[in-house]
Amino acid sequence: MELPDKYDPSLTEDKWYRYWIEHKFFHSEPDEREPYTIVIPPPNVTGVLHMGHMMNNTLQDVLVRRARMKGKNALWVPGTDHASIATEAKVVGRLAEKGIRKQDLTREEFLRHAWDWTNEHGGIILKQLRRLGASCDWDRTAFTMDGPRSESVLKVFCDLYDKGLIYRGLRMVNWDPKARTALSNIEVIYREEKSKLYYLKYYLADTDTNPVVPTEVEGEVLHRDEKGWYAVVATTRPETIMGDTAMCINPKDPKNGWLKGHKVTVPLVGRAVPVIEDRYVDVEFGTGCLKVTPAHDVNDYNLGKTHNLETIDIFNPDGTLSPAAGLYVGMDRMVCRKQIAADLQEAGLMEKVEDYVNKVGYSERNPNTAVEPRLCKQWYLKMEHLAQIALKPVLEGNIKFHPDKFVNTYRNWLENIDDWCISRQLWWGHRIPAYYLPGNGGEDETFVVALNKEEALQKARKIKGYENITAADLRHDEDALDTWFSSWLWPVSLFDGINDPGNKEIRYYYPTSDLVTGPDIIFFWVARMIMAGEEYMGDVPFRNVYFTGIVRDKLGRKMSKQLGNSPDPIGLIEKYGADGVRLGILLCTSAGNDILFDESQVEQGRNFSNKIWNAFRLVQGWKEADVPQSKANRVAVEWFRAKLEKTLAQIDADYDKFRINDAVMATYKLFWDDFCAWYLEAVKPAYRDGAQDPVDSETYQATKEFFDVLLRMLHPVMPFITEELWQNLQPRKKGETIMLQRIPETTDCDGQVIDRFEIAQQAIASVRAIRQQKNISPKTPLKLQVAAGSFPEEVNPVIEKLGGISEIDICGELDTSVPGQGFLVGTIRFFVPLQGMIDVKEQKEKILAEIARYEGFLKGVNAKLGNARFVENAPSAVVELERKKQSDATEKLNSLRTELEKL
């Protein structure tokens, strides 16, 4: 077979992926083998692949392919997430393009559109993962809103409700006015922002009742003008004054003490509100006077509760001013802020405006929409018990985080956790299985929680006074559940562990092995999966969590559509091949650290593919012959066998510690440096008279075996090219695959073999350096002298072959009477005679520099050994080591000086 000199991934990738699928190599069923399970972090069903997915899924594929090749029953379950708020937003946007408003549709009509959209775009991302080579068991592809998963969600909701962990409560929630839904605390992202601090005048409302107004307060300017006495309130949100129902001061604040017991008038609004006292107020902030708007601020809400204040909700769900505001009705809150500021100024009610930096909460899914605190009734999940059971396995090490620094983050969150707001005012999602009974519909409305309407009806009829109601009387709760309320069940629900507890699959595959995900969803997902796992399985959902970093561009910026700095993953695969992309990503990954992605890394991956390809071309072109093995070949084979063993052990250790980039780099260097640059060069047959010499059988077979092992080691990282070459390395049976071959177990290696070959490597490098310096062609044969001693003669043939040495003379003393150049490998002295080709002056300078270096080194060592305290206190082994350094350096110096003299 004639192979082109460039590897073309497009000719192999699709072919082998189809082969793997046809033979169901990715499919797993429970059997007697040890299971290895990964569940995919389900991407948004309508999402498209980005670099973060590429990294995350490449890592998972490496882990799962490796486990498979270690003989485990490996399973990687794929699937997608319905992503309620994100998907609903997309559907709303798409409908808007067609001029359709969500509020004009019924729930059923809207859901029809949402499913259409899902079916149209859903799963694109999973198709893209196939291009990457992902060895997911596609037969098991799941969706968080498919039948079994939805049923699991509802069952869990009912169960938690029955356990008293779910309740309905009137609370101040984080409201997204664009999506018009409540959000959980962790869906709010706080951003520092330049804004204004407005100082508003609140005139005393009761001046005519002759208040006791102080004539002076030490160090403070009192507020009085022609209209009377006034207090000044600093606020960032003047548009909320229509909801003010009090002003608050700290009881211990001397400068505002005069306001006690008075009423003040809300500017523009004209309403008189009481001045209340609460230690919550920070005396130092602003003027020490706080406007209290119980409906629109969490702290104010709490103040309102303790001080029994009226609550005036001045906003509509979409963030516009409601009739309750009385002013600016229908205006957007942000527009209103500017308008009211102008109006206050105009009316002389604004003392001043300052620049101010504060933190504003934004919706995670609508990043340009500021969250509005809003008082409304929502469903909550109590967290105390769940947090407790989730904390233990992580703190006790039953679940290991990589890197473990995230244990702190995790603990901190769980120890200070708030109840989880699980209801969303959305249609796309799992509808809350609560049914309201006919009644007043007020705050204390009656409801039942049940899997379906029939069950709900049965439950409802047991309630006194409702014995005769019909299904039509029941009103199903309109809200959907938070997306994460379904994904937290993922490792359990994928094996139907909720609907069919104790089934064969859940018993076999649960707990899963490793989870690969980003630290940004440690609270959203990781922590909650541990809660659900412990609650419903009584066991951890996974053993290890590998946290990836964020993929950033070369300049350290997050990848984003706006910046246009995110490469198209499929484009990259087409340009460099999936294997190249995978290697490029893996080389720069390390657990928990952000990765700075640059296309040059993928180029490196592509180059490596090509290197493997060409190494294969070389070996494939060899002719095997029944001739005795040369000494050089024997030494090389022996060495590479040892080197392979040693590296295999290293790589195993790296993978076990989740140091995947180190493992990949070690494999890369083993193939490129050790195998190609040294081993293949050492055994490569000579090319003579227009034909290549044959290779002896022993070496030929060993080389093929090495190649086979190397391909197996590389396969988890570069699945396509390794399959292609493995299939061609020797005739394979139909249905065979490298995927299911074993990666060899490690055995002990002969360190001495490696050490002595290293001497040869260094000698060869030195000879090559001499050639380079003296401008001597690699083809010109050179002689080499070695001072007899600890030099291992076995490696001579290798030095001769790779160094272009015609003769190695092992002598008692180097014959430096002829001009030439010496070098040292460790303490072994070498000399290359060079008849009249060297520059004596340059040579001298070099030796002098070397001498200076060793003298400095020796000085340091001598200083240590001359220090009585060192010799007395340091362990004897350490002192011995220093002595050895001393004698070695002295010896080196002597030989250098001898050489110098002889020049």
Added chain:
RNA sequence: GGGACCAUAGCUCAGCCGGUUUAGAGCGCUUGCUUCACACGCAAGAGGUCAGCAGUUCGAAUCUGCUUGGUCCCACCA
């Protein structure tokens, strides 16, 4: 406001339970090579006072403290 992490060659990082390292890797860079596997290559090189200061120690990139610069997480200060 609380907490975590980071600072080592031009770049990205490893080493960090103190002593076989007057510091390693990959990429990049320099020089020389159309050597019949590969220029997506081969070979040989250059390059760092381990952020700064102080301390502990016979000995510190490695431990402690402080300083500077950077990143991230958590928190209801208008």
